Amino acid sequence: MAKAGLVFGTVGTPLSTPKNPGGTVGGIRRAAEMGLGALELAWVQSVRVSEGKCAEIKATGAAHHIALSVHAPYFINLNAGAEEWPRSRKRLMDAAHYGYLAGATDIIFHPGSYFGGPPQAALEQALPRLRQCVADLRAAGNPVTLRPETMGKSAMLGSLEDTLSMAQEIDGVLPCIDFAHLHARPGDGSVNTYAEWVALLKRVKKTLGARGLKQLHIHLSGIEYGPKGEKHHLPLAESDLKYKDLFRALSEVGAGGRVLCESPKMEEDARLMQKTYAAAVKKAAQRAKP
Ligand SMILES: [Zn+2]
Numbered sequence: 001m002a003k004a005g006l007v008f009g010t011v012g013t014p015l016s017t018p019k020n021p022g023g024t025v026g027g028i029r030r031a032a033e034m035g036l037g038a039l040e041l042a043w044v045q046s047v048r049v050s051e052g053k054c055a056e057i058k059a060t061g062a063a064h065h066i067a068l069s070v071h072a073p074y075f076i077n078l079n080a081g082a083e084e085w086p087r088s089r090k091r092l093m094d095a096a097h098y099g100y101l102a103g104a105t106d107i108i109f110h111p112g113s114y115f116g117g118p119p120q121a122a123l124e125q126a127l128p129r130l131r132q133c134v135a136d137l138r139a140a141g142n143p144v145t146l147r148p149e150t151m152g153k154s155a156m157l158g159s160l161e162d163t164l165s166m167a168q169e170i171d172g173v174l175p176c177i178d179f180a181h182l183h184a185r186p187g188d189g190s191v192n193t194y195a196e197w198v199a200l201l202k203r204v205k206k207t208l209g210a211r212g213l214k215q216l217h218i219h220l221s222g223i224e225y226g227p228k229g230e231k232h233h234l235p236l237a238e239s240d241l242k243y244k245d246l247f248r249a250l251s252e253v254g255a256g257g258r259v260l261c262e263s264p265k266m267e268e269d270a271r272l273m274q275k276t277y278a279a280a281v282k283k284a285a286q287r288a289k290p
Helices: 023-033 051-063 085-101 119-139 160-169 179-184 194-208 210-214 243-252 267-288
Strands: 006-011 038-042 067-071 106-109 145-148 216-220 222-226 229-234 257-261
Touching: 006 023, 006 067, 006 216, 006 267, 023 038, 023 051, 038 257, 051 067, 051 085, 067 085, 067 257, 085 106, 085 119, 106 216, 119 145, 119 160, 145 160, 160 194, 179 216, 179 222, 179 229, 194 210, 194 243, 210 216, 243 267, 257 267
Parallel strands: 006 038, 006 257, 038 067, 067 106, 106 145, 216 257
Antiparallel strands: 222 229
């Protein structure tokens, strides 16, 4: 039986990965050594990996029980102009093709920009393109889930509503919920309380069903922000993000899936998240006892 609850890891190989074997294979081994359960391959500049290396990554992930995902290149825009779109599409499809070969089940990507237009117009452009990507992957026998990420700036396609719309409209698409981005996006310090997070998770459940809460893919870090949203990621301890309340909310709703840490402290903060969540689960269980 699959383990319930959340597993933790980093986006990119842990900082403490030894030089030999370094890279993703070393990173998977290091993650397992530290008691982490997931790793996201940070193919954020480009997808440059051989099929042989993918097979090695897949075998290492399976041997160490590390759940793998891929962060696709930053330069993807579902709302790109007609000339740019084929290049954007290729980056996403390459990430999905090689990611699947490497044993990844989920492909995370930044959905793009509104280009100053209304969100609805961006979505009308984005949805058929994304639907076709999934159809092409399935035709090629590739079962990966595509995960548009919630973005930290209000000018970017990727509000919670945007990503939920994509997930609702297209089988094979689910959101990657970056809670730090959702906190930074309004730019006023909101989306940082237990009540707001419970409400947000209830919205996810309402849109995707109870199952949606059991297969969450979460990105998390501390975050610096201004009126327009995200500036940069921070270590948890140096930010105002009330992560303890977030993990209380996640444990209360019985969330399952993965949490990938994007703090500059990488595995140190991933383990802090893991510990915080374990404590929250324990407390919730105590409260549930008669
Ligand atoms: Zn991202």
